[in-house]
Amino acid sequence: MTCLEAFEAYALRSLGIGERLLPSADITLCQQLVLIGSGLIWNVYFGILALSFGFLFAVALAVGKNTPARLIRKPAEWFIFVFRGSPLFIQFFMAYELFVMLPRVGIEFTFLGVEFAAETRWLSRAWLGALIVLFLNTSAYTAEIFYGALRAIPRGDLEAADAYGLSGWKKFRRISFPTMLRLGWPGYTNEAIFLFHATALVFFSSFPAFQQRGDALYYANYFADRTFNPFVPYPIVAVYFVILTLVIIWLFGWINRRLNRHLPADRRPRLRIRPQIIR
Amino acid sequence: MFAFCTDPSTLDTLRWFSCYLTNGAHMLFYQSFLVVFALLAVTAPVSLAFGFAAAAASRSHILPVAWLGKLYTAMVRGVPDIVFFLFFVLVLDQAIEYLRHQIVCPDWTDPIRQGANFLVCPEARTPAGNAPQWVHKTYGFALAVITYAIVFGAFCGNVLYGAMQAVPRAQLETAEAYGMSRRQVFWRVLVPQMWVYALPGLSNIWMILIKATPLLFLLGIQDIVYWARELGGSRTAVYQYPHPDWRFWYFLALLVFYLCFTRVSEIVLARLTTRLSRGQATAAGEALRKAGA
Numbered sequence: 001m002t003c004l005e006a007f008e009a010y011a012l013r014s015l016g017i018g019e020r021l022l023p024s025a026d027i028t029l030c031q032q033l034v035l036i037g038s039g040l041i042w043n044v045y046f047g048i049l050a051l052s053f054g055f056l057f058a059v060a061l062a063v064g065k066n067t068p069a070r071l072i073r074k075p076a077e078w079f080i081f082v083f084r085g086s087p088l089f090i091q092f093f094m095a096y097e098l099f100v101m102l103p104r105v106g107i108e109f110t111f112l113g114v115e116f117a118a119e120t121r122w123l124s125r126a127w128l129g130a131l132i133v134l135f136l137n138t139s140a141y142t143a144e145i146f147y148g149a150l151r152a153i154p155r156g157d158l159e160a161a162d163a164y165g166l167s168g169w170k171k172f173r174r175i176s177f178p179t180m181l182r183l184g185w186p187g188y189t190n191e192a193i194f195l196f197h198a199t200a201l202v203f204f205s206s207f208p209a210f211q212q213r214g215d216a217l218y219y220a221n222y223f224a225d226r227t228f229n230p231f232v233p234y235p236i237v238a239v240y241f242v243i244l245t246l247v248i249i250w251l252f253g254w255i256n257r258r259l260n261r262h263l264p265a266d267r268r269p270r271l272r273i274r275p276q277i278i279r
Numbered sequence: 280m281f282a283f284c285t286d287p288s289t290l291d292t293l294r295w296f297s298c299y300l301t302n303g304a305h306m307l308f309y310q311s312f313l314v315v316f317a318l319l320a321v322t323a324p325v326s327l328a329f330g331f332a333a334a335a336a337s338r339s340h341i342l343p344v345a346w347l348g349k350l351y352t353a354m355v356r357g358v359p360d361i362v363f364f365l366f367f368v369l370v371l372d373q374a375i376e377y378l379r380h381q382i383v384c385p386d387w388t389d390p391i392r393q394g395a396n397f398l399v400c401p402e403a404r405t406p407a408g409n410a411p412q413w414v415h416k417t418y419g420f421a422l423a424v425i426t427y428a429i430v431f432g433a434f435c436g437n438v439l440y441g442a443m444q445a446v447p448r449a450q451l452e453t454a455e456a457y458g459m460s461r462r463q464v465f466w467r468v469l470v471p472q473m474w475v476y477a478l479p480g481l482s483n484i485w486m487i488l489i490k491a492t493p494l495l496f497l498l499g500i501q502d503i504v505y506w507a508r509e510l511g512g513s514r515t516a517v518y519q520y521p522h523p524d525w526r527f528w529y530f531l532a533l534l535v536f537y538l539c540f541t542r543v544s545e546i547v548l549a550r551l552t553t554r555l556s557r558g559q560a561t562a563a564g565e566a567l568r569k570a571g572a
Contacts, residue, residue, distance in 0.1 A: 085537065086534045086537040087537055088490070089496075090493055093530045094527060094530040094531060094533075097511075097527035101527055197361075200359040217359070217362060217365075220362070220365075224369060229392070230370055237362050238357075241357060241362070242357040242358060245358075
């Protein structure tokens with residue numbers, strides 16, 4: 001099998017397009033490169049969607065944790081504690097078992113006089129179920145970062161806002177939110193890298209790879225089991241993830257420069273990338 | 280466990296559960312929590328030692344040694360560590376067998392890698408094919424511990440290197456002015472002072488290590504995740520204790536266990552930070568001094 005054939009057969013295999021059977025004998029380097037790369041589509045899918053939805057929820061959570069009202073603060077604090085204090089791996093398992101326990105057909109319920117019909121059968125599939133877990137998890141971690149940033153807003157800025165007669169939504173929108181984003185951005189960059197790495201766990205935690213459509217690590221593990229040679233597939237995954245990490249750093253660094261463009265050059269915070277960590 | 284447990288189907292709910300939760304399989308489940316603690320107890324000091332060696336090596340004046348230290352600590356950046364977990368276990372296993380193969384049967388002529396197979400001579404199999412079950416289990420656990428130590432050693436190396444850089448230059452220069460050798464400056468001034476700078480990073484790693492313990496399951500160890508899946512699966516009436524699919528509840532219990540564990544760690548580490556800040560040339564140390572005076 002030439003490289004071009006391997007590319008045609010397996011480039012979109014993780015989405016179910018192309019050759020149905022995975023390579024089993026005479027596995028070539030090209031096949032490994034292409035198939036593992038195809039699995040990366042899932043990592044990117046989980047990463048981007050969880051990050052974008054998580055961002056909005058995280059801002060709400062951070063503001064919630066920062067309000068004096070107990071009724072709002074306590075739930076936000078507990079949510080953040082539960083998702084940051086327990087392993088993501090266990091969260092995946094638990095969510096999967098919960099989704100499996102739900103009735104297969106769907107749930108119909110009446111809430112405030114409106115009838116809801118919820119489809120539940122997609123929840124036990126990775127593309128939705130795992131996405132929900134990742135979304136909740138990253139929201140909690142991001143909320144903690146943004147909460148720290150909210151607390152770090154210089155008092156003078158807020159006093160100046162008061163002096164200008166800004167209050168409520170306008171003050172948040174014009175002063176608190178941009179400053180929070182600016183201060184929290186380096187931490188948020190690390191969280192983003194961290195989340196993309198966490199996506200590698202999805203298919204190792206109960207969520208089945210439907211028709212062997214898995215992520216990069218799923219295919220790498222498949223090849224390592226088949227060839228009994230870990231020295232090819234795992235370095236390939238590693239290289240793919242390093243590239244992905246570099247892209248994230250570049251993108252977030254660009255946003256960081258935009259967020260800080262009003263500051264004098266020597267006061268702009270630099271992005272410090274810390275080593276990634278699991279959860 | 281209890282005398283009334285002989286026929287569980289006749290018992291009321293409370294007694295049924297007291298029997299169910301103390302049967303043989305559950306005892307194994309509880310024992311597997313010890314596996315988690317054992318892993319933490321062994322991994323934490325070993326990876327701290329690895330990290331210390333790596334950080335000291337990164338500061339070396341001999342260039343290749345410094346490169347080696349930096350390469351090791353840089354290794355964990357950018358790649359999910361689950362990749363390392365899956366990678367190292369296999370690599371260590373094969374490396375040990377390969378080395379023993381070279382020593383035990385030097386006149387073996389067949390190639391070791393035959394297509395998809397990794398074949399060493401029977402004497403070099405580790406553990407030996409006829410070894411008892413517990414040897415296999417211990418060997419698997421040891422491999423897992425070494426893998427954890429390698430990965431978390433790299434994390435610790437990063438933190439300790441940063442902490443060594445954070446010790447004020449003036450402290451080291453003063454020590455040099457007193458005529459201490461490089462070795463003496465390192466051991467008597469740098470190392471005692473670096474811990475307070477390292478502690479926030481190290482406590483972070485400890486939290487992460489706790490949360491990484493369920494990954495043992497992926498390395499084929501019968502840990503708490505394994506037993507939670509095993510025990511929670513639904514049991515038909517053929518079994519002594521029939522029940523529907525309870526895996527969710529088992530995982531909920533694990534979640535609560537981890538939450539309590541991290542919470543306790545947080546409290547202990549906060550105390551330790553206060554204790555270590557005493558008498559240090561940092562803002563926290565200064566605050567303690569003022570509060571005491």
